[in-house]
Amino acid sequence: MPKWLKIILKVIAGVVLLFVLLSVGLFIYINSNKAKVLSLITSTLNKNLDGNLAIGDMETTFFKGFPGISVSLKNVTIKDKRWAEHKHTLLSAKDFDVSINTAALLRGAIRISNIGINNAAIELYKDSTGYSNTSVFKKKKSAPKTNKPDDDGGSSAEFGKFSLSNVSFAVNNQANNKLFSFDINKLSGKMAYPDSGWRAALQLDVMARSLAFNTKKGSFIKDKLISGQMMAGFNNETDKIFISSKGLKIGYDVFQLNAMFDTGKKETAFAIHLIVNQIMWRSASLLLADNIKKTLDKFNLTKPIDLKTTIAGSLGGGDPYLHVAGTIRNNTLIIPGGQIDSCNFNAVFTNEVEKGKGFNDANSAIRLFKFTGRYNHLPFLIDTGSIINLEKPIATGNFKSNFPLANFNYMLDDIAKFSKGMANMDLHYKADIVNYRLNKPVIAGVINFRNADAVYLPRNLAFKNTSLSLNFVKNDLILNNIRVQSGHSVVMMNGRVNNFLNFYYDAPEKMLLTWNIKSPELRLAEFIGFLGARKQVQTKTVRRGSGNSGNIIDQLGNVLDKGNVEMHMEVAKVYYKKFLATDVRANLLTTGDGIIIKDVGLKHANGTLRLNGKLMQGANLNNFNINTTISSVDIRQFFYSFDNFGIKDITYENLKGYLSAKANISGGINDKGSLVPRSIHGTTYVSLRNSALLNYQPLIKVGKFAFPFRNLKNIEIPKLDAKFDIQGDKIIINPMQLNSSVLNADIAGVYGLTKGTNIAFDVPLRNPKKDAEITDKEELKKRRYRGIVLHLAAKEDETGKVKIGFNKDRKKD
Structure with missing residues (x-):
């Protein structure tokens, strides 16, 4: 080993040994002067406190914080000066471990390299007046910086590493x-x-x-x-x-x-x-x-x-x-x-x-x-x-949708069923939210249906190839370019509902839809479902029609059932069973109770007909009341169109001529559109011109004996005016004079549609042709009863058949 390296290692070893000796000495010093050191720590930590910091005990360990000194503080509490009033302790720690920088401690300063808080509770409390126990910490005054990084100058302790274990921490601000x-x-x-x-x-x-x-x-x-x-x-x-x-x-x-x-x-x-x-x-x-x-x-x-x-x-x-x-x-x-x-x-x-x-x-x-x-x-x-x-809450938005109409069936299960067509919606909506659902949405925009085939279930009405456009403008609903086809009937419509949004949810019975309707051909039998009572269908969630609903789909059933419709119609041809009318003009008002008919005008059987009245719906019967004026219709075609009005003895085949009439009648029509027997009541004024009674067998049989040389197969009646009172299954024939080519007669009595026929005939046997050239009315009146006058009666026998015989019940003059 080189000599210089040996010298360096010895120096390092000496320095380390010296540091260890100093640490050992410091450890011995702290343990020997625990009270003094504890006082130093307490006073240092209390520098920024305006209250009381208490440390129950202190222990030191050598190796735990080496090369520093580790101090374990026991039962540490920090309380503000008003603790006795509120009893909320800022800090209560059973174990408060602190590792102290040795060099800083020798200079009389505290630099905490590691701090650990265990098994403690910390609560930052503020009472209802705004006072906080954090006021225990004094406001720190700013001090000028120095270039001495280790100069503590008696400043507050700094922390290096720290840890908390099993500590509850709370910020309890009762003021806020x-x-x-x-x-x-x-x-x-x-x-x-x-x-x-x-x-x-x-x-x-x-x-x-x-x-x-x-x-x-x-x-x-x-x-x-x-x-x-x-x-x-x-x-x-x-x-x-x-x-x-x-x-x-x-x-x-x-x-x-x-x-x-x-x-x-x-x-x-x-x-x-x-x-x-x-x-x-x-x-x-x-x-x-x-x-x-x-x-x-x-x-x-x-x-x-x-x-x-x-x-x-x-x-x-x-x-x-x-x-x-x-x-x-x-x-x-x-x-x-x-x-x-x-x-x-x-x-x-x-x-x-x-x-x-x-x-x-x-x-x-x-x-x-x-x-x-x-x-x-x-x-x-x-x-x-x-x-x-x-x-x-209020919901608003812009809603758009484009879908096959068949998809609509999942929402309209009891109102309509679509099998074909497309729908397009472009709407702005605004709605209250009640129980987290849209309630009574107000909408503006357009809904378009194109090429739709559907069945309106409550009336069992089928429509095909139908289109419509609904425009919601402010509170009004405008309906444009509507084409409805049911069977052979094709209807083109435009309409409007004023105050639609005001009435839709809260008062559907006040809603009035005004239609302008044109049609090249209308077959009423295809709309016969309107005569039946609207079916109430149990839905998956609620029963439609049971009350007003804030849901736009649920409410639709109520609106269709209770709303009113005013129709202004122009129809080229109207068919109903055997009836055909042309150039029809009509104003109709449908309500929740039925239909009001205003100013109906039409052409039929080469004549005209005007009609006013109403049809009121019931549970099993539809009651009607009409006032009608008939002008110069072909009587044969007229009786054919209305199935002879229930008369069995005289049919359209027995009639010829032109009929004018005024009638005020009431009665009943069933759900199939047929007259209810014995339900008709009212008065009819009839005027016949250029008419004839053809092949009427009861008269022909009698005439073989009474008038063998007269043509009873064609009884010409140039003019006849009569009044009839209809009372259920009976027609009251008010006294009238029949002037014909075969005979003259005074007629009065009762014609029973089912039974009760009893008609009196006063028949002069004088041949009317003998008086054909006389124009003087008074002279004709005198001649009318010259000769033999037969007093006959048409009455039912025990079998219900009508037989003609002498009137035994006639009162003599």
Whole structure:
């Protein structure tokens, strides 16, 4: 070994030996002067205290803190000067281990290279008046910096490494209803002191018991384990503490953390930023305060989501500012009463919509951006949606959808069933939220149905190749370009509902839809379903029609059933069974009770017909009342169209001529559209011109004997005016004179549609042709009854057949 190396090693060995001897000497000195050293430590630590620090005992160990001296302080307490009033101890530690820098101690200063607090409780307490037990720490006066890095100058102790084990830590701010409470299983770190302040690397294992910014609303991350590594630092110039972590575990999820605490303010301000990827909705909900969690638990997302959260405020008082941004992709959203599949959207929550109005539910909002999904098989897009004022929440947004109408069946199961067609919606909506559901949404925009085939289930009406356009403008609904086809009937319509949104939910019975209708061909039998009572169908959740509903789909059944419709119709051809009308003009008003018919005009059987009346729906019978004027219709075709009006003895084949009439009648129509027997009542005035009775067998049989030389197969009646009173199954024939080519007769009595026929005929046997050239009315009247007059009666026998014989019941003049 070279001589110079031997000399260096000896010097080093001497220095080490000397240091060991000094350490041993210092250890012996401390143990020999425990009271003095304990007093020195206490007085040093008390420099910045305005209260009482007490140390029960002290032990020293040589090897534990070598080359420094390790001191274990027992039963350490720190109390402020008003402890006797509030009884909240700032620090109570059974074991307080301190490793002291030997060189600094020899100079009379304390530099703590390692500090450990075990089995302790720390509580930062502030009472309702604002007084805090942290006032035990004196305000530190700034001192000029020196270039002597080891010159302690009697300054406060500095820390190197530190650790806490089995320590409860709480910030109890009763003045502002805040409680931050943690059970520290293990927390360790290492301090560094650059010129700007200090830095610390932390390793923690902490159970969060309470992070309540407002104890009345509950705690964030309650009973969650927090573990991982963090970096913290303090800047003397800005008085700010910065904390960061790239892998902080809260519960079972890993977060990125960046936080700032501004201690330079009167009340420490803070801002905490958290980022987490792929966290489950329920896991995120468990990290929030009870008032927020209660709402979020009404919903769920089945797959993980990404969140970015900011919490900012003051440790001194008031609720914090919250801002949460979420990214949801290819997810399923569970909502009260249903679910939305294939969800993709970005969401933002903030409790400060308008600055200066506080951080509260009334000033909170949820914003949704580019929300796409499928609800009950309906795809949709909400480009921007909001829920504002969470105290009285209101939802707004722009809703778009384009889908096959068959997908609509899942929502309209008891109203309509679509088999074909497409729907397009572009709507702006606004709605209250009641029990976490949209209630009475107000909408504006357009709904289009194209090429639709559907069945309206309550009336069992089938439509095909139907299109419509619904425009919601302010409070009104405008219906354009509507094409409805049912069987062979094609209807083109435009309509309007004024005050639609005011009546839709609260008063559907006041709603009036005004239609302008045109049709080249209308077959009424294809709409016969309107005569039947509307079917009540039990749905999966509620019974439609049982009351007004705040749900827009549920309420649709009530509106269709109770709403009123005013129709102005122009139809080229109307068919009903054998009836054909042309050039029809009609004004109809449908109500919840039936149909009011106004100013109907049409052409039929080479004549015209005008009609007014109403049809009132009942459970098993539809009652009608009509006033009609018939002008110059072909009587044969007229009777054929109406199935002879129930008359069996005289049919359209027995009639010829032109009929005019005025009638005011009422009656019943069944659900099949047929007249109910014996239901007709009213009065009819009939005028026949250029008419004839053809091949009427009862008269022909009688005429073979009574008038063998007269043509009874064609009885011409140039003119006949009569009045009939209809009473159920009986037609009362008021006294009338029949003047014909075969005979004249005075007729009166009762014609029974089912039974009870009893008609009196006074028939002069004089041949009317003998008087054909006479024009004087008085002379004709005298001649009418010359000769033999037969007094006949048409009456039913025991078998119900009508037989003609002499009128034995006739009263003699």
